[in-house]
Amino acid sequence: MMTARLGHYRTIAIAAVLLACVAGTQALVDVYRPAVNDEAGVQFSGAAEVVRGFAGQIRGLLADVLWLRVDEYAHRRRLTGGDINRGDDEALMPLVRLITWLDPHYVSAYALGGQWLAFHFNKPREAVIFYDEGIRNNPQAGELLTGVAFVDWRLLHDNKAAAARVEQAASVQGDDQARFQALWLEAHILLDGGDRAGAIRVWQRVAAIPGYGPTARHFLAQLARGGAVPAPAAAGTPQP
Amino acid sequence: MICSALARDFHRNDAGGDSPVQPVISVHDLAKRYRSTLRSDRAALLGLTLDVPRGEIYGFLGPNGAGKTTTIKLLLGLIRPTGGGGTVLGHPLGSVDARRRVGFLPESPYFYEYLRGDELLDYYGSLFGLTDPVRRERVDALLRLVGLWEQRRLSVRKYSRGMLQRLGLAQALINDPDLVILDEPAGGLDPIGRREMRDILLGLRERGKTVFLSSHILAEVETVCDRVAILHRGELVTVGRIGDLLAGSREMELTIHGANGSLARHIETIPGATIHHGMDATVVVVPEQRFVYPVIDLVRESGGQIVSLGAKRERLEDVFVKLVGARDAAGGPAPDKNGGAA
């Protein structure tokens, strides 16, 4: 009986050692988690954790399937309260929220959600908060930076903040065309805010982008003459 | 490092623990109680003490629930004893070293249905660490021995009950064991199959192997076994050589024609005498020879005719039923048939 009891103690001791190894290696993994896991510094709410937990390994696919729905709602037009342009906006935001919980790298969802909050639900400050969350999770997403810049500029009339956002967008864009568009927007925001000199400096930077020299010189010439320069439009915003 | 240690352990030579004179199986006070959450413990085996000599075919008998399969499982380490202990081939019960030299055929054997007959034997041979050439040779030889050579490439799913039994015997012999434990080996076999099984067992004995055989078919046990042990309600009732168990009968049997009612009344006065009325004859059995003469006188007086007279030939079944029946009637242990263990 003594031998049996010693055997049980030995079993428990070995199990405890193995469990300690599990805890230790978990701690080792935690050190590297932000570098590779999609949680990359994301602060999820309790509800988000539960949703992500239940979705498990298939949350990426779930996000894609929900995006199909969002895409459908965003493009479907029906008469809602007499407004043909409204679409299925009410159905859209909860889905967008879910998508960003499931996949915080879903830039398209943040972009569309921010736009809808700002220009369809008339909630620009909430839109900026939503955009900021997307930018925190995806610092290289120029699309989100230009999107929030539009909101700051057109709805919140904060040209300085808008210009800073677009400047940041230009710095993260790897594509010449995307960088051009970001700088073009920045120039117009500065001009709209009365900073003509700033706008000129930006166009001079555009001139350095291969292939966009003539365009930059054209707008510099207009600025030199004191003329108005047409502003670019944000994708998807309702046109006056 | 772990792999080499495992390999060393697996191929360790059996340096000790077994000698030619030591019993192949030796258990003392072996007991097994099963815990029951709602009721009291159930005792499957109560202090079994037994020695199985080397080179014999040893019969292990008992009614259903006597503890035969429990004993076999204890020998093989499939379950653990709650009391007592023992050795198999000089090694502790259920040890790997013991099992290396034991072959086992379970009752109603089940095998992997997706394997072919030869693949199955090859697999079990691999578990004993047999090399490829040895394994191939043994598989072929055993398939021929048990009469499954033609069906060796069929999947086990297609085997009949009898074929499974034969395959079971083959896998029990794959390692050329020193001890073969068979639980109901004749189950599912036709008379020819049983005859072949018997020949195989006798062949094993000739080669110096020991066979530990549990069976309900007492006629087969009587033909094949050298020694039997009878178990009842977890206890050993008797053990001895077949000849000794059957030789103790002193009964005399008389076959009579023309017996009448008065004869029966008078016979009933003889202690221990029994009378059986058949279609053509009446059979009288008396416990001892001295009671024969009064019966002869009674027959003559009643006008009957004695057709035959001789010692009553007892079968193992008779011994078995008598012993077990007496214990059942008494609700407990009954005296051994010979007045003591063999």
Add this chain to the structure above:
Amino acid sequence: MIASPLFVISRQVMREAWRRRTLPVLALFGCGIIIASAFLSFFQLGTEIKFFKDVAMTVIFLFGAMATLVLVSTQLSGEIESRTIYNVLSKPVRRYELVLGKFFGATAAIAVAVAPMVTILMFFMYVDQGGSLFEAVKAGYMLWLSFVVLSAVALAIASFSSSIVCAALSVLVYVASYLKGAVIAYAGMVTYSRVAAGAAQAFYYLLPNFENLNVRMAVVHNEVVPWAYLFRTTLYAAALSAFFLYLGTQIFEEREF
């Protein structure tokens, strides 16, 4: 060469996995779905490949997990229920050799089942220039590691339960492991007690965390999985598997048949 019982049993498990056709059928279905999804184009240009990669990784995960549960839950429990275990344990096979042999055989069989699905994923990624193939291999390896851990958990449960209960409990453990983060979050939200928070933290460290082995985003979003992370998660999976296998072998050692 003489093989140890552990190797013999492993080889037998692989043979059974393919003879019973469960794994080949699941692998075939998985490959078929991945190939079919490569030709779906519901999305605008640029997101098609993301959708395909999500589908492929999900299919590999689902079918791999299914294959793991079906295979492992029937190994030990199935042997006991079908009574073929008598023929094995009456041979010179130690009980831990049986458990470990089942484990190594199952993980090898699952690797063989998952490999074609990963290969098809890599092929279409190569054709569509949809990211690093090497990261896809890493993600496939990590998925296989999660199946290895799941096998160990299932075998530990199988050491004392029937095959159906084993499969059900294994799924429960798998799902519960994903809710660990939620438990921690709610513990932090609803209580100021250090004891409760500590208990939640212990819960986090001591139960399987399959999320460690989820690097699907690396493939989908074209990130790089560092070798150091791969190494550490391999250690984690090894420690976790060792723990559950040890539990399983100890329970199985005491079991009577």
